[in-house]
Amino acid sequence: MKKRSSLQIMARLTGLVRPLAFVMLGAVIMGVAGFLSAIFITVFGGYAVLDVLGINRGISLTTIFISVCIFAVVRGILRYAEQACNHYIAFRLLALIRDKVFGALRRLAPAKLECRDKGNLISIITSDIELLEVFYAHTISPCCIALIVSGIMTAFLSGIHVLLGVTAAAAYLIVGVLIPFIISRRSREKGEAFRSEFGEMNACFMDSMRGLREIIQYGFGEKRLDDINSRSDKMSGIESEMKKTAGTNSAVTGQIILVFTVIMLAVSAILYQKGSIGFDGVLLSVITMASSFGPVLAVANLGSGLSQTMAAGSRVLDILDDTPEVRENISGAQIEFEGAGLKNVHFSYGDEEILKDVSLEVKKGTITGIVGKSGSGKSTILKLLMRFWNTGSGEIHISGKDIREILTTSLRENEGYMTQETQLFHDSIENNIRIAKRDATREEIVEACRKASVHEFISSLPNGYETEVGELGSTLSGGERQRLGLARAFLHNAPLFLLDEPTSNLDSLNEAIILKALRGEKDRTVVLVSHRPSTMRIADTTYAMENGRMS
Numbered sequence: 001m002k003k004r005s006s007l008q009i010m011a012r013l014t015g016l017v018r019p020l021a022f023v024m025l026g027a028v029i030m031g032v033a034g035f036l037s038a039i040f041i042t043v044f045g046g047y048a049v050l051d052v053l054g055i056n057r058g059i060s061l062t063t064i065f066i067s068v069c070i071f072a073v074v075r076g077i078l079r080y081a082e083q084a085c086n087h088y089i090a091f092r093l094l095a096l097i098r099d100k101v102f103g104a105l106r107r108l109a110p111a112k113l114e115c116r117d118k119g120n121l122i123s124i125i126t127s128d129i130e131l132l133e134v135f136y137a138h139t140i141s142p143c144c145i146a147l148i149v150s151g152i153m154t155a156f157l158s159g160i161h162v163l164l165g166v167t168a169a170a171a172y173l174i175v176g177v178l179i180p181f182i183i184s185r186r187s188r189e190k191g192e193a194f195r196s197e198f199g200e201m202n203a204c205f206m207d208s209m210r211g212l213r214e215i216i217q218y219g220f221g222e223k224r225l226d227d228i229n230s231r232s233d234k235m236s237g238i239e240s241e242m243k244k245t246a247g248t249n250s251a252v253t254g255q256i257i258l259v260f261t262v263i264m265l266a267v268s269a270i271l272y273q274k275g276s277i278g279f280d281g282v283l284l285s286v287i288t289m290a291s292s293f294g295p296v297l298a299v300a301n302l303g304s305g306l307s308q309t310m311a312a313g314s315r316v317l318d319i320l321d322d323t324p325e326v327r328e329n330i331s332g333a334q335i336e337f338e339g340a341g342l343k344n345v346h347f348s349y350g351d352e353e354i355l356k357d358v359s360l361e362v363k364k365g366t367i368t369g370i371v372g373k374s375g376s377g378k379s380t381i382l383k384l385l386m387r388f389w390n391t392g393s394g395e396i397h398i399s400g401k402d403i404r405e406i407l408t409t410s411l412r413e414n415e416g417y418m419t420q421e422t423q424l425f426h427d428s429i430e431n432n433i434r435i436a437k438r439d440a441t442r443e444e445i446v447e448a449c450r451k452a453s454v455h456e457f458i459s460s461l462p463n464g465y466e467t468e469v470g471e472l473g474s475t476l477s478g479g480e481r482q483r484l485g486l487a488r489a490f491l492h493n494a495p496l497f498l499l500d501e502p503t504s505n506l507d508s509l510n511e512a513i514i515l516k517a518l519r520g521e522k523d524r525t526v527v528l529v530s531h532r533p534s535t536m537r538i539a540d541t542t543y544a545m546e547n548g549r550m551s
């Protein structure tokens with residue numbers, strides 16, 4: 001995670017509020033008016049006491065009574081309106097941030113996401129973003145409200161005597177600025193540690209769910225449970241420390257408020273003895289001081305909770321700031337497929353060089369096979385032809401154009417890529433195949449399934465093409481999944497097929513049907529990666545990979 005100060009994180013997150021600045025202004029105005037109403041209920045109570053004691057401050061008891069009633073009603077309404085504005089901003093911004101994060105994920109996919117821990121990623125896009133609600137609904141406007149209300153109350157008390165104003169200003173600064181600053185510094189590391197542990201716990205659960213069969217087969221359950229328990233204990237430990245800090249914060253803040261109320265009493269008493277203020281000044285200053293901590297207290301209470309929000313914000317910013325391996329080409333050339341090739345290509349994932357000076361030619365209308373040991377870089381060649389990654393040096397060309405100069409949408413239309421693992425979504429079989437061509441008719445889908453030798457299997461299911469894949473879940477065999485992946489590729493109908501081990505899970509009958517269908521596709525160009533000699537026999541040209549080199 002990139003190191004950012006709390007101020008940097010706050011500045012970036014606050015920058016997003018700009019389009020909703022007017023709503024934020026409304027929230028602040030209503031918050032200020034609401035707090036002033038609450039404070040002046042008590043202050044007017046003081047006026048009433050003075051009136052009863054015969055010290056008239058120019059306000060009648062009736063006016064005081066009516067004003068207090070109005071303040072009480074207005075306080076409730078303003079508080080509701082302020083909270084409504086803040087939550088409107090928060091949820092609009094959470095939607096905007098989610099949109100930005102999903103946009104960033106689209107840019108980063110697939111190269112940068114291949115290497116990221118999926119469980120951690122899910123906790124960022126779900127709970128970390130959710131936590132930012134605290135910042136937008138309970139941090140920005142309360143800070144502005146505390147600043148304005150404290151300024152007004154300092155001015156009000158300075159109107160009685162300047163020393164009373166200085167005492168109040170010192171109290172507000174300590175409770176609203178100094179304490180939250182110290183607390184957030186102390187709890188920052190814990191907040192970061194908790195968010196990161198939380199993400200890792202998610203990852204651990206996802207791993208365990210995916211590997212359930214392996215866990216059962218190898219009797220790994222106890223060890224896995226111990227791992228989850230120790231993570232859970234660690235999280236409880238961090239949370240308990242954070243709660244302790246929050247408790248200490250709240251106790252210290254309460255003490256400081258009491259101390260400052262006593263200090264205010266002492267200062268006003270001294271001023272009274274010196275004749276600088278009257279008894280009314282003593283009463284009003286103490287009442288005002290005691291009743292005006294609400295806004296700064298709201299900020300002080302944020303202190304320790306904010307550390308988690310800042311850590312969540314930083315994790316979200318990490319995704320937004322990450323640079324993609326490959327930038328989409330949105331203004332390049334449209335192509336009509338005429339053949340492809342690699343010329344002296346070198347490629348590394350990080351420091352590890354995978355392809356060393358690889359060249360190959362894919363002629364239009366032919367089947368090009370790539371064979372080689374596991375890990376020799378065969379799938380990597382297909383990923384480079386898809387431009388999921390850029391080459392280090394050398395050139396990849398399609399229809400005579402450098403692949404980087406081709407419009408990405410045109411590239412995707414010209415290529416149909418089938419990976420080793422067919423991902424099926426929780427939807428009907430028909431819709432799962434339809435993702436390759438959204439406007440495909442049922443006839444086109446059936447035709448693609450026949451070529452992939454999966455039509456009969458689908459027809460034998462109780463609901464045929466309407467069968468939900470979710471219902472079947474893992475009961476689909478490897479070969480069935482593979483044939484559904486092939487049906488997608490046939491339906492996509494791109495001129496260039498990139499097939500990574502398309503027959504590895506198939507029996508020889510299904511393999512033969514599919515190879516016949518591939519051979520029958522007249523204008524189709526195919527790049528085929530396979531370990532099966534029976535599949536490789538249909539290749540017109542075969543390249544062999546060894547230790548990253550083409551032989």
Ligand SMILES: Nc1ncnc2c1ncn2[C@@H]1O[C@H](COP(=O)(O)OP(=O)(O)OP(=O)(O)O)[C@@H](O)[C@H]1O
Nearest residue numbers: 114115349354372373374375376377378379380381
């Ligand atoms: N995203 C990645 N980040 C880092 N290393 C990777 C990544 N993808 C693949 N590799 C590594 O690159 C090497 C080549 O992988 P590739 O998948 O191209 O091999 P392959 O020849 O297709 O293997 P197989 O026949 O087993 O499918 C392997 O050592 C693999 O571990």
